[in-house]
Ligand SMILES: NC(=O)c1ccc[n+]([C@@H]2O[C@H](COP(=O)([O-])OP(=O)(O)OC[C@H]3O[C@@H](n4cnc5c(N)ncnc54)[C@H](O)[C@@H]3O)[C@@H](O)[C@H]2O)c1
């Protein structure tokens with residue numbers, strides 16, 4: 054038998070995996086960068102905390118994405134976690150739109166690494182990429198967090214079952 058990846062050996066095919074992964078609700082983020090290779094941004098839900106010592110998160114990036122070479126060269130990024138009013142921005146950064154059109158749709162401020170932080174994001178993590186692991190079609194970017202902006206006055210946004218859902222805070226936003 055030819056050397057098949059384990060998943061194929063086990064008979065798990067791509068669509069079944071995606072259909073199952075659609076049941077994992079997750080935060081929605083716009084990942085941005087700026088630097089020698091210019092400015093870029095994309096929507097990502099494959100983002101999570103790794104460790105708090107040192108503060109580290111991970112972002113999974115498809116190497117086929119148009120933004121991939123920009124992140125690879127800049128080696129810095131900002132994870133902007135979206136609030137309930139950013140659904141259309143998420144779709145804009147979700148692909149097939151010119152980069153200028155993506156950034157023109159919102160207000161940004163440069164963080165210490167130069168990466169753009171989204172005004173009104175729930176939180177923005179300014180990061181340096183500290184380690185990269187290549188797995189299949191994606192790079193897993195391990196990012197050391199060097200600065201954080203946080204806003205407590207808006208509601209959250211979750212992506213579940215291929216749709217966006219607002220996550221309402223218990224107390225009304227101030
Ligand atoms: N990790 C990722 O690369 C990732 C995650 C979420 C969504 N997406 C992309 O966003 C678009 C909208 O996705 P959707 O959730 O509406 O429907 P979908 O059926 O394309 O994806 C369902 C779920 O499968 C997983 N998934 C999809 N494509 C993947 C990939 N190439 N690598 C790893 N996991 C993947 C994600 O968890 C996604 O939420 C699609 O083009 C999808 O490929 C990519």
Ligand SMILES: Cc1cc2c(cc1C)N(C[C@H](O)[C@H](O)[C@H](O)COP(=O)(O)O)c1[nH]c(=O)[nH]c(=O)c1N2
Nearest residue numbers: 095096097098099113114115118119146147148149
């Ligand atoms: C809700 C949601 C969630 C994700 C995405 C999309 C959407 C709508 N996309 C896809 C990604 O945003 C898209 O492919 C990039 O913008 C690159 O597109 P272009 O190659 O620039 O057209 C995406 N891509 C990726 O590499 N990692 C991820 O975690 C996600 N998550």
